[in-house]
Amino acid sequence: MKRIIQILLILLLALPKVKAGNIDFYQQQDPALNDTTTEDKKKEDELIDEVIKTKAAPTKEKVEYFSQVTKYGFKNLFSKYSYNPTLSYSSQVNPSANLFIQDYMKAHGTYLTKMKGWGQPYFNLIENILVQYGLPRELKYIAVIESNLSTGATSYKGAGGPWQFMPYTARDYGLVVNGYYDERRDYFKSTHAASRYLLTLYRQLHDWLLVMAAYNGGPGRVYSAIKKSGSRNFWELQYYLPEESRTYVKRFIATHFIMEGGGGVTTSVNPNSGNGLVDINGGANPFDNKPQLTAEELETTSTQTISGKYNSLIIAKNLAMDIIQFNRFNPEFDNMMVNNGNYDLRLPQDKMQLFLTNKYSILNECVQVLLGDADIQNNQTFYPEVKKEKAPAPKKKKG
Structure with missing residues (x-):
């Protein structure tokens, strides 16, 4: 009998341990991912803390490291950890997402298209910054x-x-957010801040x-769902999350599908073009696009x-033009510059x-934003405090 008890104790000690608080389910869920997701976890945490x-x-060098590490964060969405535009979307995405995608397309597909x-x-600018942090472009x-x-945009909160x-x-x-300046409205600075915040959340959740889900409802609710479900797989713990948070995740998946998997810029090819060009407008060759301007506008451009x-x-900002107006004069500007290297710019x-x-100077600013020039990133803008003038003391009434 003592021998049997000893054997049972040995077996219990040999079982993988679950850490209290920060629950570690990697060993239980997917042993095949152990080497890629946990081996350098300490190094990864230190680098993220440094950023x-x-x-x-x-x-x-650190960007390359982050790129390799963070790609595994989509292991519960895409079968090969990241989206491959050369393959059909349905063959890669988790089947649990399909029904929601179809419903979301009916409600929002036209607007997102x-x-x-x-x-x-905007996507180009955001992508340029995300890759500087080794983050997936899908974000x-x-x-x-x-x-x-x-x-x-401002929420009621x-x-x-x-x-x-x-x-x-x-x-x-x-x-900087105060009564005079709000850098949350600055695309460049706020996207850098968002990249750092996303790295912080990834450090916690992987x-x-x-x-x-944490971006929407806070990490605390996600940790609670992990604890209650005993899993770190979104599809297994989703119903332990608030409805808003689980719907938020599915909205991301559906948006990604509409933008990229349902005839988006990275997947559709125009069969009539004869050159295999990526179809950026759902069937039209971008090199054939001409601005739709009135005769009067054409005369004054x-x-x-x-x-x-x-x-x-960057051009529109420096010229004080609305980006929609700029795009109307110069359709597919960014894609043409990337693919062709030049463009017949048309302006009033x-x-x-x-x-x-x-x-x-405009070109220099564009290049700095594209390359993520270190001077720009490290130079936080400090604004002088605006001193309020004291109101003059009320004059005393004479006797």
């Missing part, structure tokens, strides 16, 4: 769910900007679907062939004159 502390994008066109400059769709890419930061969170990640790493958002004559006067 958060310095409030700057990591060096090239239009956003593929006018939102491309750009969080800004779609949060704000429809609007810098002016006080969250603001394209990434919908609360003021205290924004300040924690290096943004799964992008759980990170999105100027055209100039340009080449270089220009970005439409006064805007063209302004562009030609400042073209080199």
Whole structure:
């Protein structure tokens, strides 16, 4: 009998342990992922802490490391950890997402399909920043769910900007938010802050679907769902999350499908083009696109062939033009610059004159944003405090 008890004790001691508080389910769930997700966890945590502390994008070597680590965060969504645009979407995505995707397409497909066109400059800018932190490009769709890419978006709780930061969170990640300035509305600075925040959440959860649930409802609710369900798989713990948070995750999946898997910019090919070009407008060759302008507009515009790493958002900002107006004069500008290297820029004559006067400084700013110049990232803007003048003391009435 004593021998049997000894054997049972040995077997119990040999079972994998579950850590209290920070529950570690990696060994129980997927032994095949042990080497890739937990081997360098300490190193990963230290590097992420460094990024958060310095409030700057990591060096090239660290970016490459993050890129390898964070791709496994989609292990519960895509069968090969990341989306492959050359394969059918349904063969890669978790089957649990299919029904929700179809319903979401019926309700929001038309609007999101239009956003593929006018939102491309924003997506390009966000992607350029995400890759500087070694983050998956798919995360750009969080800004779609949060704000429809609007810098002016404000929630009833006080969250603001394209990434919908609360003021205290924004300040924690290096943004200035006070009565005079609100950098949550700055696309460039807020996306850098969002990248650092997403890395922080990934350090805690190591799964992008759980990170999105935490982005919506806070990490505490996600940890509670993990504890109650005994799993770190979103599809197994989703009903232990608040309904808003689990729906938020599914909205991300459906948005990604509509943008990329349902005839989006990375998957559709125009069979009539004869050159295998990626179809950016759901069937039209982008090199054939011409601006739809009135005769009066055509008479008052100027055209100039340009080449270089220009970005439409930066040009529009420097010319004080609305990005929608710029895109109407210059359809598919960003895609043409990437694929062809040059573009026949068309602008109203006064805007063209302004562009030609400042073209080199504009190009320099575009290149810095594209490359994530260290000076730009490290130079946090400090604004002087505005001292309020004291109101003059009321004059005493004479006797």
